[in-house]
Amino acid sequence: METRLSNSAKEAAREIRKGNLAAFPTETVYGLGANAFDARAVGKIFIAKGRPSDNPIIVHVCSKKQITQVASAITPAAKKIISRFFPGPISIVLPKAKKIPKAVTGGLNTVCVRMPSLPLARKFIASCGVPVAAPSANISGKPSPTTCKHVMHDLGGKIPIVLKGPPCRHGVESTVVDCTKPVPRLLRSGAISLEELEKAVGEVEISKGGKAALSPGMKYRHYAPKAKVVIVKSSKSISKHQRHFAYIGFDVSKDATLSARPKTASQYAKMLFSFFRKSDAKKIGVIYAQSIAPIGIGRAVMERLHKASSGK
Ligand code: TXA
Ligand code: MG
Numbered sequence: 001m002e003t004r005l006s007n008s009a010k011e012a013a014r015e016i017r018k019g020n021l022a023a024f025p026t027e028t029v030y031g032l033g034a035n036a037f038d039a040r041a042v043g044k045i046f047i048a049k050g051r052p053s054d055n056p057i058i059v060h061v062c063s064k065k066q067i068t069q070v071a072s073a074i075t076p077a078a079k080k081i082i083s084r085f086f087p088g089p090i091s092i093v094l095p096k097a098k099k100i101p102k103a104v105t106g107g108l109n110t111v112c113v114r115m116p117s118l119p120l121a122r123k124f125i126a127s128c129g130v131p132v133a134a135p136s137a138n139i140s141g142k143p144s145p146t147t148c149k150h151v152m153h154d155l156g157g158k159i160p161i162v163l164k165g166p167p168c169r170h171g172v173e174s175t176v177v178d179c180t181k182p183v184p185r186l187l188r189s190g191a192i193s194l195e196e197l198e199k200a201v202g203e204v205e206i207s208k209g210g211k212a213a214l215s216p217g218m219k220y221r222h223y224a225p226k227a228k229v230v231i232v233k234s235s236k237s238i239s240k241h242q243r244h245f246a247y248i249g250f251d252v253s254k255d256a257t258l259s260a261r262p263k264t265a266s267q268y269a270k271m272l273f274s275f276f277r278k279s280d281a282k283k284i285g286v287i288y289a290q291s292i293a294p295i296g297i298g299r300a301v302m303e304r305l306h307k308a309s310s311g312k
Pocket of ligand 1: 028031
């Protein structure tokens with residue numbers, strides 16, 4: 001299959017209406033979309049990504065009104081999050097509407113909903129005329145794509161179209177919050193920080209992950225480049241004998257073959273997945289990544305680093 005790279009939200013939306021897939025940009029990472037009401041179309045996502053079928057998919061809406069097509073109830077905590085953070089880099093778990101097939105929710109009775117803030121993403125969803133189920137547009141287990149080039153690299157030849165947008169502003173996936181219980185629970189950290197969430201809704205529980213995790217996707221290995229990822233305090237912690245390595249951190253490593261030097265935690269988040277991909281392209285064996293304070297978006301960065309460095 002030839003994959004078109006298009007500037008037209010309408011052209012990409014046409015594929016969704018035909019029951020096909022279309023990748024599209026958001027302010028977090030690129031998504032791989034299908035009609036959320038069409039179980040057959042959603043099935044194509046799992047095949048293209050090589051994604052385990054018990055990992056549920058976020059449903060994207062173009063307006064607050066459209067949330068009622070996706071969820072059967074909007075809980076008080078959800079109302080607060082919607083009014084404070086929608087549209088934005090945050091997804092909420094709610095009881096699902098009947099029309100949403102189990103293929104989307106991995107068999108769960110809940111659904112995860114997000115309204116992206118990138119205008120092009122909302123224009124695309126509105127042109128589809130239906131809510132759009134979309135995981136990140138990468139091969140399952142790989143770092144999420146933050147440019148249309150990354151999407152082409154992973155899914156070129158497997159999907160009909162990629163809607164071209166700007167490089168993603170945040171570079172890490174949305175914050176995921178379970179809003180089905182009275183006390184909301186943070187399932188995945190993202191650009192909307194725990195501190196901001198607490199300010200908006202009061203108490204927030206924190207999911208510890210593991211087998212009983214409410215966000216089934218978190219049990220899989222994620223965000224991982226081919227290279228081994230090692231978290232270090234600073235570039236000084238890297239062994240002198242180490243050759244041909246990559247380094248990302250606030251300080252400089254003179255000896256690194258490839259390096260990235262973000263100035264802030266937000267820049268770190270924005271560069272991280274792209275840096276993983278660049279390192280793989282250069283066949284780097286080890287990536288050293290400086291640990292940062294787990295506050296604000298730093299929490300999301302550390303969550304990704306821990307995931308990427310585990311299991312190898
Ligand atoms: O920024 C993002 O969230 C991007 C863009 C495309 O929106 N999407 C994304 O999707 O990262 P994905 O599939 O890679 O991650 C979705 C996460 C997974 O950890 C999944 O388990 C969780 O959301 N999730 C989805 N539906 C859920 C549900 N009903 N209950 C609990 N967790 C759910
Ligand atoms: Mg993903």
